[in-house]
Amino acid sequence: MVTDTDGYIHLVQYLTEHLGIFENSQQQATAEDTVMELFEAQLAAQILLVCGQNPSLTFAQRNLIIREVDSIVYDLEEIFASVSTDKATPEQTMFITEFSGLIKNLFDQEIAKLHLA
Template sequence: MSFMLIAYFGCDMVTDKDGYMHLVQYLTEHLGIFENSQQQAVSEDTVMELFEEQLAAQIIMVCGQNPSLSFAQRNLVIREVDSIVYDLEEILARIADHKATAEQTLFITEFSCLIKNLFDQEIAKLMAA
């Protein structure tokens, strides 16, 4: 089954898909939310900590909603999330350690849900195969 998974996904589950590229573009188009914010921080968490927390929560949900995923498949999901976090660290390098504002928190929550949707789509394709 692990071989089938790698053959099906080509070692990448979402990070090589157009949907992911569009989300990265969406993030870069909205960097002003992070770079030019005049709002008061509402969280003790940094921007990067919030991304990590939100993505972790979404991926826990993905795995919980798909109990038939094998250990290898779950590991692939986790590796993909690690790649996404790395991309976020690169894109948000200058502001990753800033405390998050309400607007940023809302954006991060929305973005994380969109990432989950990508995983949901790819897992549905896998299960249908």
């Protein structure tokens, strides 16, 4: 649905271009949440929005979305393995929020295609 699109590939490239935000940042951390906790919380909030905005999604479509999010979280765990348990900095928190919103946009686009089909 999403993870096999060009948009997702571009988002992963965008993420890799900004990995410097996540290097050597332990001294600047101010958040209580770790990097992965923030990613998971932000993605969960965005997917709740997606499902809430699309009440016509079938059970199978919602399950597909959940599987896709699981796949995205797995990718993020791979990318951020070395910093996943570090407390997030304000800059990281802003990036994670933005990135999660971009993931939501991908789902919005794919769901719009389902409704047109």
